[in-house]
Amino acid sequence: MATEELAPIDSYVTSAKAKIIGVTDDGLVLDRTPFYVRGGGQPGDVGVLRTDSGLITVTDTFRKSGVPIHAIEGSAPAEGTLVEAEIDWERRYTLMRTHTAVHALTAVIWYGFGAKATGSGMKPGEGRVDFELDSMTVDFGRMVEQRLNEELARHRATSILYMDRETALADPDLIRTKVNLIPEFVKTIRVVDIDGLDRQADGGTHVRNTSEVGGVSVVRAESKGRDFKRIRIALLEESEG
């Protein structure tokens, strides 16, 4: 059972015709899917599968034994059923804006304060980054917010690059973001590049330009211990698109 995953190739695909090629206790397997599979701190997509006999609600998308699973509400249709798979685009697009903001934030913290990100996570409209920094000044959060918004407003293009492992391991930006931790069997590494700002090995979905993120506020900058600080950000309402 191999699924063609569309989201990592084109994050702006919102729907696709597909066939159910597997029915499991956890959910449905499709031959192709626009649904993003949970991973890299980004939640899995939700949405619907349209069939001739009605709508099936997809409540999550996750990977099990390497296979993308669409968790559904209600009873499963038969294997072989043709569907139109459609993601909840509003939610996903908000996640794309959030994810790009999170990457920009890690760069701002690195270039501004020399601190490496050690983890990140997000839900629609809200992101967090953990980083190694021994102390924060009182106005740290405000400074980060200002620089982050300046960078996002520069209309920086984002793009997806595919690099062989050796090239990626030699790239200083990717070393900073711990590309060496990717399992050795992964020979081609997907990289999200924000032009002139940030480059990370990443499987997530991103907007095409930082201008789509719109404004961002730093909700909180907190110390979680020595060398462990956490920043939470939130998207301001609408992007300028």
Ligand SMILES: [Zn+2]
């Ligand atoms: Zn990411």
